[in-house]
Amino acid sequence: MFESHNDPVDVLTAFVDGSMRPIRFRWQGRIVRVRRVTGQWARREGQAVLRYFAVQGSRDDSYELCYDARGPSWVLSRAWTGPA
Amino acid sequence: MILLVDMDAFFASVEQAHHPHLRGRAVIVCGDPSRRGVVTAASYEARPFGVRAGMPLAEAKRLCPNAEYVEGNPRKYVEKSLELLEMFLGVTPDVEPFSVDEAFLDLKRLPGRGQTLESATEIARELQQRIWDRHGLGASIGVGTNKLIAKMASGVQKPRGITTLDEEKFRGVFWPQDVQALWGVGPKMSEHLKALGIATVGALAHAPRPVMEERFGVVGEHLIEAAWGRDRTAVIPYHEGVDPKSMGHEVTLPEDCRDPEFLEGTLLRLSDQVARRLRTDGFRGRTVTVKLRDFRFRTITRQRAIGIAIDDHGGIFEVARALWRENWKGEPVRLMGVSVSALEHTSEAQTELFAERERTKALQEAVDKVRDKLGEASIVPAGSLAHRRALGHVPFGAVSGRTAIDRRAKQGYGDGADPSPPDPTQVKPRLPRED
Numbered sequence: 001m002f003e004s005h006n007d008p009v010d011v012l013t014a015f016v017d018g019s020m021r022p023i024r025f026r027w028q029g030r031i032v033r034v035r036r037v038t039g040q041w042a043r044r045e046g047q048a049v050l051r052y053f054a055v056q057g058s059r060d061d062s063y064e065l066c067y068d069a070r071g072p073s074w075v076l077s078r079a080w081t082g083p084a
Numbered sequence: 085m086i087l088l089v090d091m092d093a094f095f096a097s098v099e100q101a102h103h104p105h106l107r108g109r110a111v112i113v114c115g116d117p118s119r120r121g122v123v124t125a126a127s128y129e130a131r132p133f134g135v136r137a138g139m140p141l142a143e144a145k146r147l148c149p150n151a152e153y154v155e156g157n158p159r160k161y162v163e164k165s166l167e168l169l170e171m172f173l174g175v176t177p178d179v180e181p182f183s184v185d186e187a188f189l190d191l192k193r194l195p196g197r198g199q200t201l202e203s204a205t206e207i208a209r210e211l212q213q214r215i216w217d218r219h220g221l222g223a224s225i226g227v228g229t230n231k232l233i234a235k236m237a238s239g240v241q242k243p244r245g246i247t248t249l250d251e252e253k254f255r256g257v258f259w260p261q262d263v264q265a266l267w268g269v270g271p272k273m274s275e276h277l278k279a280l281g282i283a284t285v286g287a288l289a290h291a292p293r294p295v296m297e298e299r300f301g302v303v304g305e306h307l308i309e310a311a312w313g314r315d316r317t318a319v320i321p322y323h324e325g326v327d328p329k330s331m332g333h334e335v336t337l338p339e340d341c342r343d344p345e346f347l348e349g350t351l352l353r354l355s356d357q358v359a360r361r362l363r364t365d366g367f368r369g370r371t372v373t374v375k376l377r378d379f380r381f382r383t384i385t386r387q388r389a390i391g392i393a394i395d396d397h398g399g400i401f402e403v404a405r406a407l408w409r410e411n412w413k414g415e416p417v418r419l420m421g422v423s424v425s426a427l428e429h430t431s432e433a434q435t436e437l438f439a440e441r442e443r444t445k446a447l448q449e450a451v452d453k454v455r456d457k458l459g460e461a462s463i464v465p466a467g468s469l470a471h472r473r474a475l476g477h478v479p480f481g482a483v484s485g486r487t488a489i490d491r492r493a494k495q496g497y498g499d500g501a502d503p504s505p506p507d508p509t510q511v512k513p514r515l516p517r518e519d
Contacts, residue, residue: 002154039102041163046459052160054102062103080103
């Protein structure tokens with residue numbers, strides 16, 4: 001099931017062809033390698049634009065990360081923790 | 085030729101595309117799954133269990149307890165819809181978005197292709213494959229000689245179907261069907277038609293025109309033409325735009341409620357949200373509608389036309405509250421909604437020239453500026469605070485950012501600010517705090 005977390009995370013990020021992609025991140029004491037970015041979208045919060053990334057880890061685990069340029073900071077907003 | 089591209093179980097499919105482990109599983113998109121609400125969308129894997137959009141979440145959980153319940157994210161779906169629109173514009177410049185998950189494509193301007201049903205079907209097949217390859221999403225496509233036929237054809241085979249119909253085939257498929265299968269005939273119209281002995285689309289096609297015109301006016305003639313598969317409506321390219329007919333918001337309450345103060349606070353918040361949308365998009369409206377659903381799922385809508393076009397939450401709330409007080413009999417309420425229709429562009433709308441009105445306008449502009457800068461939750465009518473506390477979230481989801489900042493602060497980063505020394509040239513807006 002999906003769980004909402006909104007945990008601050010450290011994210012290693014690559015900038016390729018003018019776009020930003022998370023490569024790996026540290027969450028709950030472990031390093032998650034991003035195998036694939038499966039979706040991207042953005043949301044405005046006043047003047048700020050929050051950029052979201054749906055990503056898959058190496059074990060088919062699944063997360064949603066949010067980049068807030070105001071910090072700048074990353075937040076892990078949701079994680080899929082296995083079948084409900 | 086016209087195509088109608090209808091994305092299959094769009095919201096649920098986007099979630100499955102973003103989270104591939106959900107593919108093949110029953111996925112139900114809803115509000116906060118831990119709260120009360122309704123099903124927004126159900127994947128095709130959930131539908132055999134009887135789960136449908138609009139069904140109360142509690143019922144869906146009873147029918148399909150092992151489904152994956154995912155909190156929906158409108159922004160995510162709108163963004164995907166825009167990506168799809170870009171793709172459609174690569175096929176033809178004449179694209180009319182019909183909803184977030186449907187679009188008409190007119191192929192008439194394609195050089196050398198798309199002018200026959202066979203050629204249009206080939207284009208539909210290519211497009212369906214490209215949507216799958218690039219986005220991992222299923223689409224059902226109706227191919228027809230006009231918008232009505234394309235629209236109705238798109239629903240014949242789902243998911244991932246392609247159905248091609250001309251007028252003759254349209255009659256073969258739809259004439260035996262219940263009259264409510266016709267695009268534009270809802271449950272109420274269906275009742276009226278059946279009261280006249282018109283039960284099928286075919287019967288509607290052969291209904292006596294004088295009777296239909298007398299009973300339904302110009303709509304009667306239109307219905308008969310539609311039953312024959314005739315439609316002269318043009319595809320309106322998205323860049324030409326179609327003005328909205330109304331704007332509204334509704335909310336399912338956390339629990340059935342009969343507290344007048346709370347319910348009026350809810351109306352105020354809804355009025356505020358509607359007013360904000362009107363102003364953002366440059367509209368004012370002359371009719372306010374209130375929707376109420378009680379604990380027995382009985383729904384009533386009541387509307388009132390007003391003399392001037394308005395876009396301020398106070399004006400909308402005043403009318404909405406009057407309608408509410410006249411029609412609420414004290415039963416526990418499950419859902420409330422407010423909408424404004426009879427819209428005019430702000431530049432065209434006639435306004436009152438009183439000083440009070442000018443003050444209200446200046447206040448609104450100031451409030452809008454604050455919200456534009458800091459977000460929707462930064463400033464709200466005081467009367468809606470109780471409602472917000474009870475719901476535990478604020479409009480437009482702004483709380484997620486704030487929650488993150490709060491957590492960051494707890495982890496030793498101070499009051500949500502960057503831990504590095506502040507740059508005196510940069511003044512960072514603080515995220516709003518509730519209360």
